Amino acid sequence: MRPFRGEDCAAVLGLVHADLLPGHPVVTPAVLDQALERQGLRCEVLVSATGEVLGAVAWAVPAGDGPGLLRWLHCREDEQHLAETLIRHMLAQLGRRTVHAYTEPTVLAPAGLAVRNRPGTRRALEVCGFSGTDHSRYLHHRLDTLSRRLYAITDLTPCPEASGWQLYLRERDGTMIGEARISGPVDGTTVLEWITLAPQRRHLGHILLEQCLTNLADRGIHHVTTCLDAPGDSPHREAVLQLHEAAGFTVVDQLHTYTRCP
Incomplete structure (x- = not known):
């Protein structure tokens, strides 16, 4: 193991x-730099005897006795021992x-x-607890195969405080029915960040x-992704997924978070 180098x-x-999910934009060197910019972040790589990079792990080093945070880890998924080596090294650096x-x-x-996928x-x-x-x-x-609509019943406007769009669905009298937030596009891909409706209008x-999807298609967006809370025992979450x-939309994968106590 050694520190990451340029x-x-x-x-x-x-x-x-190799680990990117469908619809995620290609990661450029500039994006990787962003992934390494967080204050207190350490990134180390696992290399072979010949110098080949076999894996990389980045973690946040806490102040005092606060919890550590594994930010990201990538290696060959068919060689589990590589991931174990990276994780155990991180744990040794973080202590108890x-x-x-x-x-x-x-x-x-x-x-x-x-x-x-991983x-x-x-x-x-x-295995590491x-x-x-x-x-x-x-x-x-x-x-890219979505048909265009001949008319729209929603307003799509740029977000004033961030990159992306805000979409509004209104009654004829202008009363707000619902809205959605869409991230700014990257390489023809965008993220549906959230969607919400007035309680009495959920059937719409x-x-x-x-309307959100067709507006995006009309603007040349080819892929849209979103993350929804795990359904669990919530009928509302199950209805949103349906x-x-x-x-x-197609469910591509389940996303799990992890915790290890000392």
Whole structure:
């Protein structure tokens, strides 16, 4: 193990790209730099005897006795021992304290480990004493085959305080029925960050979601992703998931967060 160096960028990006979920933009060297910018973050790489980069792990070093945070880890998923080596090294550096893993989103991925896509890392976390919690579902929709609408019943406006759009669904008299927030596009991909409806208008959710998707398709967006809370025992969450699936979204993976107590 040794600290990350600039010359490791291409190899680490190769490992990151192997783990990307459908609909996630390609990670550039600039994006990787952003993933390393957090204050108190350490990143180290695992290299072979010949100098080949086999994996990388980044974690936040806490102040005092606070919990540590595994931000991201990438290695060959079919070689579980590599993930175990990276995790055990991180734990040794953090000492005796609680450690959380994948509890915060990064520029590389949303919050939560994609457990179907990352089986080696999931098993390594469990072997190293981490317990997982079902956090959310990652959904993806391809919009390039979506038909255009001849008319729109929603307003799509730029967000004044951030990159992206705000979409509003209103009654004829201007009364707000619902709204949605969409992130700024990257390489033809965007994220549906949230969608909400007035309580008495929840039956119109399919209209708001359909209008959101068609507005994006009309603007040349090819992929949209979103993360929904794990259904669990909540009928409302299950209904929201079914609404998105009916609109054409596909559940790609389950996202789990992890905690290890000392």
